[in-house]
Amino acid sequence: MNKNICITLQYDGGRYDGWQKQGNTEETIQGRLEAMLSKLFEQDVEVQGSGRTDAGVHAVGQVANFHVNTVYGPGKIVEQMNRYLPKDIVVTDARIVDARFHARLNAKRKTYRYRIGTGFARPVFGRQYLWYYPAELSVEAMRQAAAFLLGEHDFTSFCGNRHRKKSNVRTIESITIEETVPVVGDGEFPELVISVTGNGFLQNMVRIIVGTLVEIGEGKRPPEQMGAILAARDREQAGATAPAHGLTLWSVEY
Amino acid sequence: MNKNICITLQYDGGRYDGWQKQGNTEETIQGRLEAMLSKLFEQDVEVQGSGRTDAGVHAVGQVANFHVNTVYGPGKIVEQMNRYLPKDIVVTDARIVDARFHARLNAKRKTYRYRIGTGFARPVFGRQYLWYYPAELSVEAMRQAAAFLLGEHDFTSFCGNRHRKKSNVRTIESITIEETVPVVGDGEFPELVISVTGNGFLQNMVRIIVGTLVEIGEGKRPPEQMGAILAARDREQAGATAPAHGLTLWSVEY
Numbered sequence: 001m002n003k004n005i006c007i008t009l010q011y012d013g014g015r016y017d018g019w020q021k022q023g024n025t026e027e028t029i030q031g032r033l034e035a036m037l038s039k040l041f042e043q044d045v046e047v048q049g050s051g052r053t054d055a056g057v058h059a060v061g062q063v064a065n066f067h068v069n070t071v072y073g074p075g076k077i078v079e080q081m082n083r084y085l086p087k088d089i090v091v092t093d094a095r096i097v098d099a100r101f102h103a104r105l106n107a108k109r110k111t112y113r114y115r116i117g118t119g120f121a122r123p124v125f126g127r128q129y130l131w132y133y134p135a136e137l138s139v140e141a142m143r144q145a146a147a148f149l150l151g152e153h154d155f156t157s158f159c160g161n162r163h164r165k166k167s168n169v170r171t172i173e174s175i176t177i178e179e180t181v182p183v184v185g186d187g188e189f190p191e192l193v194i195s196v197t198g199n200g201f202l203q204n205m206v207r208i209i210v211g212t213l214v215e216i217g218e219g220k221r222p223p224e225q226m227g228a229i230l231a232a233r234d235r236e237q238a239g240a241t242a243p244a245h246g247l248t249l250w251s252v253e254y
Numbered sequence: 255m256n257k258n259i260c261i262t263l264q265y266d267g268g269r270y271d272g273w274q275k276q277g278n279t280e281e282t283i284q285g286r287l288e289a290m291l292s293k294l295f296e297q298d299v300e301v302q303g304s305g306r307t308d309a310g311v312h313a314v315g316q317v318a319n320f321h322v323n324t325v326y327g328p329g330k331i332v333e334q335m336n337r338y339l340p341k342d343i344v345v346t347d348a349r350i351v352d353a354r355f356h357a358r359l360n361a362k363r364k365t366y367r368y369r370i371g372t373g374f375a376r377p378v379f380g381r382q383y384l385w386y387y388p389a390e391l392s393v394e395a396m397r398q399a400a401a402f403l404l405g406e407h408d409f410t411s412f413c414g415n416r417h418r419k420k421s422n423v424r425t426i427e428s429i430t431i432e433e434t435v436p437v438v439g440d441g442e443f444p445e446l447v448i449s450v451t452g453n454g455f456l457q458n459m460v461r462i463i464v465g466t467l468v469e470i471g472e473g474k475r476p477p478e479q480m481g482a483i484l485a486a487r488d489r490e491q492a493g494a495t496a497p498a499h500g501l502t503l504w505s506v507e508y
């Protein structure tokens with residue numbers, strides 16, 4: 001019986017070349033999943049993700065779907081997939097969806113989280129999932145700057161792909177910047193968590209937004225400059241691209 | 255000025271051959287610290303830990319001390335050490351202590367924590383710090399068995415070093431077994447956290463206790479057998495040694 005299976009998955013992107021398969025390499029998440037599923041179900045299986053994640057970026061709630069002929073139910077599929085997936089990828093849920101469901105085309109909203117370790121001491125535990133950058137950052141200035149990005153805009157200034165021909169118009173629904181202080185034993189490891197929710201994201205978009213916000217937080221640029229950067233539609237005007245390993249695709253809504 | 259410096263440190267033991275230096279290798283925590291401190295202070299520095307941790311075991315609150323001639327205060331020492339230490343070791347605190355203070359001889363009490371992932375899905379985040387063993391474990395049986403170990407006993411049955419000549423008598427003050435369900439995104443990753451506090455621990459002692467408790471939790475042995483295992487003073491009577499990567503030295507009290 002042909003089923004359209006929608007899965008939620010988590011991965012540590014540290015050792016992968018990102019989501020999207022490239023040629024025959026299994027060193028992408030999509031490539032790994034397709035190779036495993038094709039073997040498991042003894043048929044060619046193509047996996048459609050909600051979107052690509054860059055090399056080194058993690059996911060806590062990536063969503064993907066695939067069509068497969070199988071008698072297995074969702075529980076059995078989760079079990080079998082986790083049995084054969086490497087330790088840095090796990091399926092947390094599977095459900096049978098309408099044949100027309102498409103993980104990318106039907107995605108309404110995505111949330112990314114970027115963690116910046118700002119404390120005196122580098123965190124050891126979880127260090128793979130945040131950017132340690134112990135500068136004094138003005139959260140107030142960063143929030144002021146972030147407000148310029150809300151709504152529908154052409155985000156060309158925040159797009160890492162300079163050869164892109166399609167529309168760079170996207171809508172950012174919210175950007176929050178929270179200060180938290182995770183405690184591990186006697187150690188305190190303050191961090192900023194920047195959450196960005198929008199209807200879609202360009203290549204490196206969240207990382208360039210974060211890199212620019214950090215420069216503003218450090219006082220290297222005034223918060224008001226964010227409006228001019230956005231209006232310029234020029235990647236050169238924005239700040240550096242923040243490192244991949246601080247970024248996690250948090251959730252996808254349909 | 256000669257100072258006796260007491261530090262608290264955290265490490266991810268994953269890629270180390272344990273705490274204790276062996277010959278010239280820097281692949282031990284102690285070896286790494288001594289090499290770095292000797293270079294930093296341009297003098298031979300010996301580091302005394304509260305105790306050894308096995309290869310692969312982590313620490314959230316290891317304590318160590320060293321004597322050094324320096325004008326640096328504790329804050330500067332923490333800063334300099336963290337500047338030169340690798341990313342999987344961090345110093346969270348330093349203080350100047352009495353010249354006679356000795357991190358091992360003066361330790362009164364240590365707490366270790368062992369995490370067992372028991373859920374349907376393997377956790378991806380933090381997987382390096384727990385043993386994923388998705389069996390149905392009777393926590394009640396494990397608690398009953400653990401009670402036999404409380405107090406002062408000869409723990410030869412739980413000692414991994416068969417050639418040991420010194421006393422194997424130690425006191426366990428408490429063993430707690432807690433069920434928690436960390437949530438990551440939409441995923442739930444239930445685990446058991448076994449905390450053991452005592453005045454000292456033999457080689458592999460906590461790991462053999464955990465391995466034995468797990469066999470009891472699975473119903474392979476009755477809880478009452480723990481008393482006989484302890485009384486036998488025979489390593490063969492106890493269960494398997496649980497994997498190193500689930501264990502963390504949590505704290506040391508003086």
